Amino acid sequence: xxxxxxxFIQNQGAVLxxxxxxxxxxxxxxxxxxxxxxxxxxLSDFSLIRARGDDTQNFLNGQLxxxxxxxxxxxxxxxxxxxxxxxxxxxxxxxxxxxxxxLQLPAALIENTLKRLRMFVLRAKVTLESVDAxxxxxxxxxxxxxxxITEAADFAPSGDNGCETREDVxxxxxxxxxxxxxxxxxxxxxxxxxxxxxSKATPAGPAVWAWLDIMAGIPGIHPExxxxxxxxxxxxxxxxxxxxxxxxxxxxxxxxxxQYLGKLKQRMYSAHVEGDVLPRPGxxxxxxxxxxxxxxxxxxxxxxxxxGYDLLAVIQISSAAAGKLHLGSETGxxxxxxxxxxxxxxxx
Numbered sequence: 001x002x003x004x005x006x007x008f009i010q011n012q013g014a015v016l017x018x019x020x021x022x023x024x025x026x027x028x029x030x031x032x033x034x035x036x037x038x039x040x041x042x043l044s045d046f047s048l049i050r051a052r053g054d055d056t057q058n059f060l061n062g063q064l065x066x067x068x069x070x071x072x073x074x075x076x077x078x079x080x081x082x083x084x085x086x087x088x089x090x091x092x093x094x095x096x097x098x099x100x101x102x103l104q105l106p107a108a109l110i111e112n113t114l115k116r117l118r119m120f121v122l123r124a125k126v127t128l129e130s131v132d133a134x135x136x137x138x139x140x141x142x143x144x145x146x147x148x149i150t151e152a153a154d155f156a157p158s159g160d161n162g163c164e165t166r167e168d169v170x171x172x173x174x175x176x177x178x179x180x181x182x183x184x185x186x187x188x189x190x191x192x193x194x195x196x197x198x199s200k201a202t203p204a205g206p207a208v209w210a211w212l213d214i215m216a217g218i219p220g221i222h223p224e225x226x227x228x229x230x231x232x233x234x235x236x237x238x239x240x241x242x243x244x245x246x247x248x249x250x251x252x253x254x255x256x257x258x259q260y261l262g263k264l265k266q267r268m269y270s271a272h273v274e275g276d277v278l279p280r281p282g283x284x285x286x287x288x289x290x291x292x293x294x295x296x297x298x299x300x301x302x303x304x305x306x307x308g309y310d311l312l313a314v315i316q317i318s319s320a321a322a323g324k325l326h327l328g329s330e331t332g333x334x335x336x337x338x339x340x341x342x343x344x345x346x347x348x
Contacts, residue, residue: 001044002133004187009042012194012203020045023205030204031305034212035177038142038201040194043182045206046137047110049103049117053126056101063120063250064092065231067243071096076163076172078218078241080231081117086254087227088234089113091220091241095163097170097184102131108223136190138183139209140201145179152196156181161240169193175239175341177215211302214310217340219268219299224282228297232258233314235268238342266314268299270338273327274308286330287319295319298327310338 001009001019014021021042023030033039051060061068066079076095080088090113092103105113110130118128140149150156153171157164162173170184183193213220219234231242232255244259258264273279278301285296296315304310313335319325325335 002136002187005044005136005190008187008191008194009044012198014042014203014205021205023207024203027205027207027303028305030202030208031211031303033202034141034204034208035305038140038145038148039204039208040197040201041139041141041204041206041209043137043139043206043209045107045210046104047107048131048135048137048184049105049110049114049128050131051101051103051126051128052099053124055124056126059121059124059126060094060101060103061246062248063117064094065236065242065249065252065255066094066240067246068094068101069246070243071101073165074157074163075159075161077161078236078239080221080236080241081113082231082249082251082255083227084250085227086230086251086258088221088229088231088236089116089226091234091236093172095170095172097165102184104137106220106222107132109221109226134186135184136187138190138194138197139181140183140197141176141180141209141212142178142201145181148197148200149181149183152193152200153183175216175218176212180212180216207302210300211304211310214270214300214302214312215341217268217270217312217342219312222281222300224280225297225299228282229299229314230258231255232264233266233268234299235340235342235344238344265317266296267317267320267344268312268314269320270340271311271313271325271335272304272308272338273311273333273335275327275333278303279309279311279327283328285313285315285319285335286326286328286332287316287322288324288330289319289322290316291330296325
């Protein structure tokens, strides 16, 4: 988070811990507004990498799980960067902005990701750099979000994963419980848009956006789950983050073999758990058919507007089918599986 935006967002009522916005003073109200109304969200938990140069498309296409050749100025796409064993190190949302390709990822992963990704550039004509000092990302969600954002910015993309840039402002439309948009803009422009939008929506911290991602069934990778999951385990191919015809990238053989020859034993599910302690990414899930060992792993969890916690978790398919799941230990709080907003392939 750059200092100018940090000062601005604090003056707007943000409660910070270090450089991370926690909430805007009323976290329970913020969660209720996300479920039933409109929220305006600081998204400083995300960082942006800018890729530019003549070889950008070929370079990224040789590293990521999606077909970057299909990325254009009108839509964004998800893609994972995997290790040679097909395990995801990070999940990006990519979009075009002018002649650049931007990769959005959790801020906690940018330093290691940027350092490691640059190692593969070699002689390719591509530069990779953080643009967090230049650009700010904010989010808007709610039943009338498209109307509200159009009135404030004069435009809004249509459909899930839409993208549109006018002058210095890029807006992405995302799947969600309600119409949902990300705005990426220089700091001064982001401040002006925040001022225009704040009377129409409840200001909220990034945890609310993470809850909306859970409701949309969109996975993320955190430091605690780095290199834990093959893309299909986290349903990444279901939400459009894998292209099986694009050719080689790190881990591609493992990912393709899992798709065409292997039998997937784990899938990502949506669940709810009661309790007083927020589950964390990487926490274990237990089931009777895997005595003494973990049957699953928490991907993301956030407080539910109705109490307890909602989460996404990669779980053994057999254990999920049996339905007897516990968080943290074999006698821990029981998990209740919930419906995802999309269908899983047959057999999952």
